[in-house]
Amino acid sequence: LIQFRQVSKFYGRGEATIRALDHVDLSISRGEFVSVMGPSGSGKSTCMNIIGGLDVPSTGEYLFQGIPTRGFSRTQLTLLRRHMLGFVFQGFNLLARTSAVENVELPLTYRGMDARERRRLAMAALEQVGLKGREDHTTQELSGGQQQRVAIARAIVTDPAVLLADEPTGNLDTRTSTEIMQLITRLNNERGITVIMVTHEEDIAAYGQRLLRFVDGRLTSDEVRQKE
Amino acid sequence: LIQFRQVSKFYGRGEATIRALDHVDLSISRGEFVSVMGPSGSGKSTCMNIIGGLDVPSTGEYLFQGIPTRGFSRTQLTLLRRHMLGFVFQGFNLLARTSAVENVELPLTYRGMDARERRRLAMAALEQVGLKGREDHTTQELSGGQQQRVAIARAIVTDPAVLLADEPTGNLDTRTSTEIMQLITRLNNERGITVIMVTHEEDIAAYGQRLLRFVDGRLTSDEVRQKE
Ligand SMILES: Nc1ncnc2c1ncn2[C@@H]1O[C@H](COP(=O)(O)OP(=O)(O)OP(=O)(O)O)[C@@H](O)[C@H]1O
Numbered sequence: 001l002i003q004f005r006q007v008s009k010f011y012g013r014g015e016a017t018i019r020a021l022d023h024v025d026l027s028i029s030r031g032e033f034v035s036v037m038g039p040s041g042s043g044k045s046t047c048m049n050i051i052g053g054l055d056v057p058s059t060g061e062y063l064f065q066g067i068p069t070r071g072f073s074r075t076q077l078t079l080l081r082r083h084m085l086g087f088v089f090q091g092f093n094l095l096a097r098t099s100a101v102e103n104v105e106l107p108l109t110y111r112g113m114d115a116r117e118r119r120r121l122a123m124a125a126l127e128q129v130g131l132k133g134r135e136d137h138t139t140q141e142l143s144g145g146q147q148q149r150v151a152i153a154r155a156i157v158t159d160p161a162v163l164l165a166d167e168p169t170g171n172l173d174t175r176t177s178t179e180i181m182q183l184i185t186r187l188n189n190e191r192g193i194t195v196i197m198v199t200h201e202e203d204i205a206a207y208g209q210r211l212l213r214f215v216d217g218r219l220t221s222d223e224v225r226q227k228e
Numbered sequence: 229l230i231q232f233r234q235v236s237k238f239y240g241r242g243e244a245t246i247r248a249l250d251h252v253d254l255s256i257s258r259g260e261f262v263s264v265m266g267p268s269g270s271g272k273s274t275c276m277n278i279i280g281g282l283d284v285p286s287t288g289e290y291l292f293q294g295i296p297t298r299g300f301s302r303t304q305l306t307l308l309r310r311h312m313l314g315f316v317f318q319g320f321n322l323l324a325r326t327s328a329v330e331n332v333e334l335p336l337t338y339r340g341m342d343a344r345e346r347r348r349l350a351m352a353a354l355e356q357v358g359l360k361g362r363e364d365h366t367t368q369e370l371s372g373g374q375q376q377r378v379a380i381a382r383a384i385v386t387d388p389a390v391l392l393a394d395e396p397t398g399n400l401d402t403r404t405s406t407e408i409m410q411l412i413t414r415l416n417n418e419r420g421i422t423v424i425m426v427t428h429e430e431d432i433a434a435y436g437q438r439l440l441r442f443v444d445g446r447l448t449s450d451e452v453r454q455k456e
């Protein structure tokens with residue numbers, strides 16, 4: 001489903017070149033649950049942004065379902081993002097002064113769905129993340145952890161083929177984190193959604209079947225977890 | 229130094245009233261290192277915002293150095309924030325398209341310090357958080373964890389009397405988290421800075437001498453840790 005062939009990403013020039021990614025080879029199949037770990041600044045978010053079509057490699061090839069994305073038009077990349085992928089960004093990226101339910105409906109507005117159906121799906125997604133009763137509160141009226149859960153609801157409301165989650169439990173307490181991870185595991189097991197999740201917490205990474213580790217832009221290990 | 233007497237914070241009216249804080253009594257002395265934990269939405273950030281003069285109680289009294297803040301003028305609250313307090317916000321609040329060093333210099337510009345001295349202090353604070361060499365990169369050019377470290381540098385550059393840190397290691401890997409916590413502990417031990425820190429990770433909370441726990445806006449426990 002997802003393949004990197006010697007993908008690198010460079011910023012700056014000459015002396016001050018920063019290698020965010022450095023000749024990364026990677027292959028992820030449909031239905032897998034892959035965790036990604038590594039020190040701060042090691043290239044995890046850069047890798048997720050390229051997989052999600054939000055950034056392009058400097059060198060190397062990214063293939064989605066066997067097709068090189070380098071040749072994709074802007075429209076093809078946009079369709080890939082809207083129909084195949086769900087994002088939970090590291091910084092939430094919610095619209096301010098906009099209610100939780102409107103934030104969650106946003107990705108559905110591109111699909112020409114009628115307003116009543118959109119509202120129904122958005123309300124259901126917010127209930128799945130434990131925010132029933134807070135649908136009409138705006139971003140400023142929600143706590144850090146509640147905003148993170150709105151971001152997760154927005155990522156799953158489109159029933160994507162691939163869920164890209166960058167530190168989905170970074171702001172959540174242990175109990176809420178467990179609830180969210182059980183939801184993501186259910187989506188992976190029951191709907192076959194492919195999950196790629198960045199985390200810095202070992203107990204959260206343990207929910208995945210594989211663990212990729214980045215150091216200074218290089219993929220240093222790729223372990224398959226023995227399922228208990 | 230800091231006292232709450234039956235402080236409550238309500239949002240909304242009647243039926244849909246949300247009790248962010250519910251009759252909280254609290255007392256923190258100069259030089260203490262206090263950790264704050266609790267589930268998502270339990271009132272931790274609301275408590276920090278009131279202590280920091282960014283929000284006011286609905287009922288009850290907040291006293292800073294024995295003086296009720298209810299009577300403070302806007303100017304007095306601003307002086308309190310600028311000279312006594314350093315903030316690490318849960319969502320960073322860095323200026324976009326602005327370099328790391330300019331973000332860190334910002335709280336110093338209010339002090340009428342000359343530009344060369346400001347720059348020297350800001351560069352030193354960035355080095356303390358492990359970002360030497362990245363001073364001129366903007367917020368967009370830094371990873372999530374690196375932005376969090378810029379926010380910490382900005383909070384400590386003014387050498388505040390009280391450091392309010394809301395999830396300071398939320399986006400950081402274990403190694404970087406340990407480095408940041410050693411820095412905060414040094415500031416507490418060597419400069420006598422009072423630290424109030426929200427975290428959802430038990431091993432991070434263990435750096436503090438006291439542990440406050442919130443549930444549904446109420447302070448449910450206040451334990452003093454036996455220092456090993
Ligand atoms: N302006 C507002 N209007 C309505 N409710 C609010 C407002 N601001 C905060 N709240 C609510 O007050 C409660 C406490 O919020 P607070 O941000 O203090 O939680 P927290 O303990 O910091 O949570 P987290 O761990 O998720 O950051 C939450 O339920 C939140 O939704």
Ligand SMILES: Nc1ncnc2c1ncn2[C@@H]1O[C@H](COP(=O)(O)OP(=O)(O)OP(=O)(O)O)[C@@H](O)[C@H]1O
Nearest residue numbers: 011020040041042043044045046369371372373374
């Ligand atoms: N536009 C840019 N210009 C320069 N450097 C950049 C840019 N974007 C990212 N970088 C650098 O690339 C490296 C990798 O960044 P990335 O965001 O992928 O890290 P990360 O592994 O997600 O870290 P964290 O755990 O802190 O979120 C970092 O050193 C970062 O500063």
Ligand SMILES: [Mg+2]
Nearest residue numbers: 045090371372
């Ligand atoms: Mg990142």
Ligand SMILES: [Mg+2]
Nearest residue numbers: 143144273318
């Ligand atoms: Mg909070």
